[in-house]
Amino acid sequence: MDLIDGSKLAPAGSQTDGGRSASSPDRRWLLHLVWLTAAVILAAALGVRYGTVPISNRILWHIITGQKVEPAMRTILLQMRLPRVLLAIGAGAGLAASGVAWQGVLRNPLADPYLIGVSAGGALGAGMAIAFDLQWPGGVSAVPACAFAGALLAVGVVLALAGTRQMRIERLILAGVAVGAFLSACLAVLLVWKSNRMPAVYFWMMGSLAPPRGWPDLLRAAPYLAVGWGVLLVFAGPMNVLQLGPERAHSLGIDPRRAQLALIAAATLLASTVVATCGMIGFVGLVVPHMARMLVGPDLRRTLPVATLAGALLLILADLIARLAGEIPVGVVTAFLGAPFFLFLVLRERSA
Amino acid sequence: MTSGSSPSAAASLLSARNLAVGRGGRAVVRDIDFDLAPGELVGLIGPNGAGKSTFLATLSGVLEPVQGRVFLLDRELPGYRPRARARILTYLPQNPGEDDAFTVAQLVAIGRTPHVRPFSFGTSRSDERAIAVALERAGASAWADRPLGTLSGGQRQRVRIAMALAQEPMVLLADEPTSALDLSGQLDLMLLLADLAHQGLGVLAVLHDLNLAAQFCTRLVLFSDGRIQGDGPPAAVLSEESIARAYGVAVQIAHHPRSGAPYLLPRIALNRPSRSSRIHLVAGGGSGRRLIPKLADMGYELSVGVLDAMDSDQQLAADCRVPTLTEAPFAPISETSVRLLGDILETVDAVVVAPCPFGPGNLLNLEAIAQTSVPVYLVAPPTIAERDFSGGRATMLYEQLERNGARVLSEDELLARFQAATTRPLRESLPDEGTSASSAPSRSSVEPGHRAAERGAREGP
Known part of the structure; x- marks a missing residue:
């Protein structure tokens, strides 16, 4: 039987072929990492270079080499564009990595970082801060903090409802949908009541990387993003096993509950941080993990870094487009790019 | 260790003592x-919901026992660290649902998880070797580079086994490993499991196909009504009584002519209250390909047999949901089958003998009919002369049947008559053949006769 199958599907010498091609995906994976890194650097350079105010290559070079340039140019580049591009990198990477974790934990290709309450909770938190004009002493907006708290609270409620003693994926998703619907209703009531604030809330919900966001926001978000991403990297192995189902993972020596909780916590931290800082940028967390999977296959230990880079790349470019198109919300751009691609994935799946 | 409460390490890989299993306490x-x-292939059998999967999940440590203890080698199961346990015991749940894009080699490599350092990437040389060995043992080496999505169900199951073997376990627990496979896939997988047991693994598998289980397992454990109802060699565990009690189904236990393993044949069509007329058909070798579906479609309560279990008519009858009496493949008709046929013949209104070849293997059918x-x-x-391979005995039996009033008809004539008889209930429209032509106004429209009248007619003279 083996002989028949072997002769039909793998030509003679398939053993040696197997030995070679087993190592070639490794090389291909590293290759993907290399070109994606290069592309991110290039895109970042473009992101700093282009915008509503034209900056010539000469000025760019002068700034890099530390020569004297016009202070206004300097401010635009270092205080506005650079943090903005770095924020795009952080947010894109965070959303994509979070998406990989969700798809691994929930074993569902439709899972995305917003599925279990992050978006609805974040929106309600931000909506309340905007509607009531909440500020920290000293006039700093409380929107990010409220969005962050709202997102974490919503996920906490979902987890409590679904029960963490024995994680049941269906319950988690259903609880997420229910809590999301409830919080959205709350937000709707709030917006009807404070209808003059509706445009501001709506604009926030579409997501943006535009100023007034700057270095303070980036520096505030960075540690959370670093911790969340680090935890995902540490748990990449268990995450990869977990996609075979909790029972199989258990029999392979993984504590599925511990791994699930760690991954969910890290993915939630990443998504909540991005939502708090940039509002709701859709489709990155849903589509980029799929793209990464198409590039390097289903091994999540490889998908995670590739998706991280691809997410950063996508969001830098999307933000560049948003900027050049007259500051439309970047969430709109990602939706324009992501929705057709997602449709393409679905149709491809069906024809396969 | 107190005697009796813990197993001796040498004899047992995995053991349960006074164990109660369940979900949610x-x-x-x-x-x-x-x-x-070691070396055992144990089949866990029992009706749906008997707790087989729950038991397996408890033995693997996925579920905690409601009561009692599980020992793996010389230690209690909860005393193991997960990775240490995973190097001794592996468990294949029913629907693992791997991504189709995984290549076989990638998936089997995941089986090394308990052996590699946690949080480490890649595979070492010894891992590579273990993966190759696992693929080889599971007979999956040829597909190593193929994505899972291109494999058949049986090949996939082999890959799962290879992945489990990459853990280098001593115990393999498998939940319904054959349930989604076709016949060749089932046999293939059972052979693989038997082979692994032969190599020294302890294998425990939940199985639903009792015949398959009886053929391959060294031991069967029967679960039903919240208890173990039987534990021992297949022949000891599978009895007509134990199956009736556990499954609520009447079966006939035969024995496979070559392996001697018990073989279950469901008793169907017996003792079933009937409103329509009953016909028993003797067929075989494709001679029933028109008669079986036509008679079944006409609404007759049809039974077919005794047939070889691999006869094409047997498959056809099964497709038409017509109960059959079957014999183990290529075996002569057994005493039990003859007895069952006799039971059926007592309750039918007519017997139809299809133009099938008769040889020593199925001659008993004619003999049984001749006695009713x-x-x-x-x-x-x-x-009959053209298809008599019994050295003339079938022809003689045909002649005897004809002397006793059997009618010879072409297939079309027969179908036309039985079709006509469906307009009235068979029993009421008795044509009373064989008694007198005058009492049956239309001899030409002969319909299947009424057995009581027939008897009276025969006993009369």
Whole structure:
């Protein structure tokens, strides 16, 4: 039987072929990492270079080499564009990595970082801060903090409802949908009541990387993003096993509950941080993990870094487009790019 | 260790003592005492919901026991660190649902998880070797580079086994490993499991196909009604009584002519209250390909047999949901089958004999019919002489049947008559053949006769 199958599907010498091609995906994976890194650097350079105010290559070079340039140019580049591009990198990477974790934990290709309450909770938190004009002493907006708290609270409620003693994926998703619907209703009531604030809330919900966001926001978000991403990297192995189902993972020596909780916590931290800082940028967390999977296959230990880079790349470019198109919300751009691609994935799946 | 409460390490890989298993603290099965020794292939059988999967999940440590203890080698199961346990015991749940894009080699490599350092990437040389060995043992080496999505169900299952073997376990627990496979896939997988047991693994598998389980397992454990109802060699565990009690189904236990393993044949069509007329058809070798579906479609309560279990008519009858009496493949008709056929013949209104070849293997059918008083219809052509491979004995039996009033009809004539008879209930429209032509106004419109009248007619003279 083996002989028949072997002769039909793998030509003679398939053993040696197997030995070679087993190592070639490794090389291909590293290759993907290399070109994606290069592309991110290039895109970042473009992101700093282009915008509503034209900056010539000469000025760019002068700034890099530390020569004297016009202070206004300097401010635009270092205080506005650079943090903005770095924020795009952080947010894109965070959303994509979070998406990989969700798809691994929930074993569902439709899972995305917003599925279990992050978006609805974040929106309600931000909506309340905007509607009531909440500020920290000293006039700093409380929107990010409220969005962050709202997102974490919503996920906490979902987890409590679904029960963490024995994680049941269906319950988690259903609880997420229910809590999301409830919080959205709350937000709707709030917006009807404070209808003059509706445009501001709506604009926030579409997501943006535009100023007034700057270095303070980036520096505030960075540690959370670093911790969340680090935890995902540490748990990449268990995450990869977990996609075979909790029972199989258990029999392979993984504590599925511990791994699930760690991954969910890290993915939630990443998504909540991005939502708090940039509002709701859709489709990155849903589509980029799929793209990464198409590039390097289903091994999540490889998908995670590739998706991280691809997410950063996508969001830098999307933000560049948003900027050049007259500051439309970047969430709109990602939706324009992501929705057709997602449709393409679905149709491809069906024809396969 | 107190004697009796813990197993001796040498004899048993995995054991349960006074175990009660269930989900959410409610016991589904209790008082389980179970041992799995190296080299054993144990089949866990029982009706749906009997707690087989729950038991397996408890033995693997996925579920905690409701009561009692599980020992792996010389230690209690909860005393193991997960990775240490995973190097001794592996468990294949029912629907693992791997991504189709995984290549076989990638998936089997995941089986090394308990052996590689946690949080490490890649595979070492010894891992590579273990993966190659696992693929080889599971007979999956040829597909190593193929994505899972291109494999058949049986090949996939082999890959899962290879992945489990990459853990280098001593115990393999598998939940319904054959349930989604076709016949060749099932046999293939059972052979693989038997082979692994032969190599020294202790294998425990939940199986639903009792015949498959009886053929391959060294031991069967029967779960039902919250208890272990039987534990021992297949022949000891599978009895007509135990199956009736556990499954609520009447079966006939035969024995495979070559392996001697018990073989289950469901008793169907017996003792079933009937409103329509009953016909028994003797067929085989494709001779029933028109008769079976037509008669079944007409609404007759049809039974077919005794057939070889691999006969094409057997498959056809199964497709038409017509109960059959079957014999193990290529075996002569057994005493039990003859007895069952006799039971059926007592309750039918007519017997139809299709133009099938008769040889020593199925001659007993004719002999059984010759001993009854049921109206018999012999379908010809081809004539019996053309298909008598029993050295003339079949022809003699045909002649005897004809002398006793059996009618010889072509297939079309027979179908037309039985079709006509469906307009009225068979029993009421008795044509009373064989008594007198005058009492049956239309001899030409002969319909299957009424057995009581027939008897009276025969006993009369």
